[in-house]
Amino acid sequence: MSTPEKSFWDKAQTLDRRVLYAVLIVLTATSLFFKTEIPVNPDDSSKDLYVSLMTIDPSKTVLIESDWTNSTRGESAGHFEALMRILMFRKVKFVVYSIADAQAPQVARDALMRIQEERKGQGLKEYEPWVDYLDIGYFPNAEGHLQAVGNNIRTAWGGRKERDDTGKERGIFESPVLSNVRVVGDAGLVVVVSASATIDIAVERLYGKVPLAFMVTGVMGPNALPYYQAGQIVGIGVGLKGVYDVEYMMKYGVNYRPDGATKAKVLYKEDSVVVAPVTEGTTMDRGARYFLPLHVALTLMILAIIFGNVAMFASRRKKKEAK
Amino acid sequence: MKFLTQLAQLPPEYNPFWAKEPGNDALLWIFLTIGVGIVGMLLLTRVPTRARRPIVWTFTFLSGAFYVIYYLWPMPIDRDAREIPQGFVEQGGFFMKDALPRVADIANVLTFLLLCLGIFSLTKIHSARVVKKQKDWFFSVVLLVAMVVMVIVGYWDYILKEFNDPNALLTKAENWGTVNYAYDLLFDGLIQQMDAAMFSMIAFFILSAAFRAFRIRSVEATVMMASAILLMISLMGAVDYQWSELIKGWTGDDPAHMLNNLNLSQISGWVKNYLQIPSIRALEFGVGLGALAMGLRIWLGLERGGVSV
Numbered sequence: 083m084s085t086p087e088k089s090f091w092d093k094a095q096t097l098d099r100r101v102l103y104a105v106l107i108v109l110t111a112t113s114l115f116f117k118t119e120i121p122v123n124p125d126d127s128s129k130d131l132y133v134s135l136m137t138i139d140p141s142k143t144v145l146i147e148s149d150w151t152n153s154t155r156g157e158s159a160g161h162f163e164a165l166m167r168i169l170m171f172r173k174v175k176f177v178v179y180s181i182a183d184a185q186a187p188q189v190a191r192d193a194l195m196r197i198q199e200e201r202k203g204q205g206l207k208e209y210e211p212w213v214d215y216l217d218i219g220y221f222p223n224a225e226g227h228l229q230a231v232g233n234n235i236r237t238a239w240g241g242r243k244e245r246d247d248t249g250k251e252r253g254i255f256e257s258p259v260l261s262n263v264r265v266v267g268d269a270g271l272v273v274v275v276s277a278s279a280t281i282d283i284a285v286e287r288l289y290g291k292v293p294l295a296f297m298v299t300g301v302m303g304p305n306a307l308p309y310y311q312a313g314q315i316v317g318i319g320v321g322l323k324g325v326y327d328v329e330y331m332m333k334y335g336v337n338y339r340p341d342g343a344t345k346a347k348v349l350y351k352e353d354s355v356v357v358a359p360v361t362e363g364t365t366m367d368r369g370a371r372y373f374l375p376l377h378v379a380l381t382l383m384i385l386a387i388i389f390g391n392v393a394m395f396a397s398r399r400k401k402k403e404a405k
Numbered sequence: 406m407k408f409l410t411q412l413a414q415l416p417p418e419y420n421p422f423w424a425k426e427p428g429n430d431a432l433l434w435i436f437l438t439i440g441v442g443i444v445g446m447l448l449l450t451r452v453p454t455r456a457r458r459p460i461v462w463t464f465t466f467l468s469g470a471f472y473v474i475y476y477l478w479p480m481p482i483d484r485d486a487r488e489i490p491q492g493f494v495e496q497g498g499f500f501m502k503d504a505l506p507r508v509a510d511i512a513n514v515l516t517f518l519l520l521c522l523g524i525f526s527l528t529k530i531h532s533a534r535v536v537k538k539q540k541d542w543f544f545s546v547v548l549l550v551a552m553v554v555m556v557i558v559g560y561w562d563y564i565l566k567e568f569n570d571p572n573a574l575l576t577k578a579e580n581w582g583t584v585n586y587a588y589d590l591l592f593d594g595l596i597q598q599m600d601a602a603m604f605s606m607i608a609f610f611i612l613s614a615a616f617r618a619f620r621i622r623s624v625e626a627t628v629m630m631a632s633a634i635l636l637m638i639s640l641m642g643a644v645d646y647q648w649s650e651l652i653k654g655w656t657g658d659d660p661a662h663m664l665n666n667l668n669l670s671q672i673s674g675w676v677k678n679y680l681q682i683p684s685i686r687a688l689e690f691g692v693g694l695g696a697l698a699m700g701l702r703i704w705l706g707l708e709r710g711g712v713s714v
Contacts, residue, residue: 249571380638386615394620
């Protein structure tokens with residue numbers, strides 16, 4: 083007995099996965115070569131994040147919890163770099179620390195150096211360690227550590243030393259960056275750039291003591307959004323869309339109308355809030371480079387789902403007709 | 406209690422052993438801590454089996470009790486460093502607040518000892534595998550060599566940058582030596598790139614799964630697929646923007662027009678705010694209750710797995 087010949091739709095359903103892989107590689111890799119500016123409506127959470135970052139009192143230090151590694155660099159590196167550019171533009175001092183992954187400080191250090199090199203190339207002022215920022219490394223025991231920071235930041239970080247601008251090792255609270263921080267609430271903002279559940283710990287241990295903002299991966303977004311909805315964090319950038327949103331607002335501002343423009347590119351919930359764009363250095367970078375590949379990958383995914391289902395229904399119909 | 410309050414409030418010039426300056430006796434204390442930790446662990450292995458459970462439970466209970474009391478005890482707010490506590494409750498609050506970083510330090514030391522234990526265990530198991538030439542022993546060689554090389558190069562690089570570079574010249578790549586390049590190659594060139602490569606592979610599996618498994622076979626699957634596609638489209642800024650421009654054209658840019666509800670960001674926002682977030686909140690609430698119950702069982706020694714030895 084001969085086996086019935088497979089229809090096109092039957093074959094489509096058993097398509098070799100390597101074909102899918104090849105299509106994905108070719109299309110996303112090709113689209114990476116095009117750095118495009120795509121007009122968007124930034125999410126409300128991204129707008130709140132940008133407005134918070136652009137309106138922090140520059141005399142206050144920002145604490146950055148950098149808990150990402152290169153496994154999520156597609157999203158987190160863009161978040162971190164945009165954050166660095168905004169803070170350096172606004173001349174806000176900052177401290178970078180990590181609590182989730184021992185690799186994270188080095189990854190953050192590398193990203194910071196990239197931004198420093200970029201600014202140097204653009205003739206902008208480089209941030210000086212000790213004077214403008216502190217990189218205080220990794221603290222194990224995330225839960226206990228953040229509780230200690232919330233309790234008394236001076237004792238929690240009291241043992242850390244860094245080299246001052248003369249090369250002498252001194253306690254970090256002698257640095258101009260932290261000299262004005264007596265309790266954690268003296269910081270302007272704690273920004274958690276994370277790809278892990280440390281966002282939960284940050285809310286549990288620091289909420290109510292200091293304003294919190296998150297820059298998280300798309301995977302962590304749903305976990306973090308309840309905190310935003312509840313008003314426990316001032317803003318949040320989620321995934322690659324979040325990176326692009328922030329970069330887009332860095333370029334066009336919020337409720338901001340340049341001379342001659344009748345309407346702002348990005349509108350905010352409060353008309354009275356006008357936030358200018360970032361007017362020095364790079365604004366659209368990693369988000370703009372990866373946003374088109376994201377479109378391509380998502381389109382491919384949607385087409386794959388539709389094609390798979392069409393193939394299934396067509397194949398069923400063929401079989402019914404054959405009977 | 407008064408003594409403990411005073412102890413916790415020792416000014417820095419007393420230089421207690423937990424605040425030793427690096428370069429003085431810090432190394433001595435580090436090695437002493439390691440020594441005490443190792444002796445403690447060895448002693449624990451000599452303890453009769455029947456006594457192990459009460460010992461483990463006692464330490465678990467005391468550790469948990471500190472945080473429980475810390476949570477419940479009234480704590481000083483905006484306290485001045487020179488303030489002297491009055492009365493039992495205030496003394497307790499001051500003591501707890503001052504002792505918290507020390508307890509966190511103890512947890513850090515324990516984490517370090519656990520790391521040592523992990524390295525010891527890994528070395529023991531994989532060395533035995535190599536010596537006995539068990540199946541895939543070559544991978545054990547790779548693991549051991551990678552671990553040793555990374556530790557040596559990592560520490561060497563750290564010592565060079567931390568102790569032999571007072572002018573911070575090594576922060577710039579042009580001043581690097583062989584060891585710094587080796588560390589950069591191992592960390593940024595290998596570990597980080599492999600990390601990224603492993604994670605990016607998920608994209609292939611997701612696409613393959615989307616094509617093969619995401620099928621409309623039931624009402625639930627249909628609802629799930631519709632919301633997934635909607636959220637994916639809303640992530641595509643170009644589509645969302647063009648669609649919203651189209652709607653603006655229909656509504657004449659009137660923000661009160663009913664058709665504004667058809668904006669993709671509005672729909673996906675509604676799905677997120679009214680379906681996704683409440684579901685996650687409910688899930689987290691359940692997980693939280695479970696964690697609380699499990700924590701209580703372990704703390705009170707009711708969970709056999711928590712304190713079994």
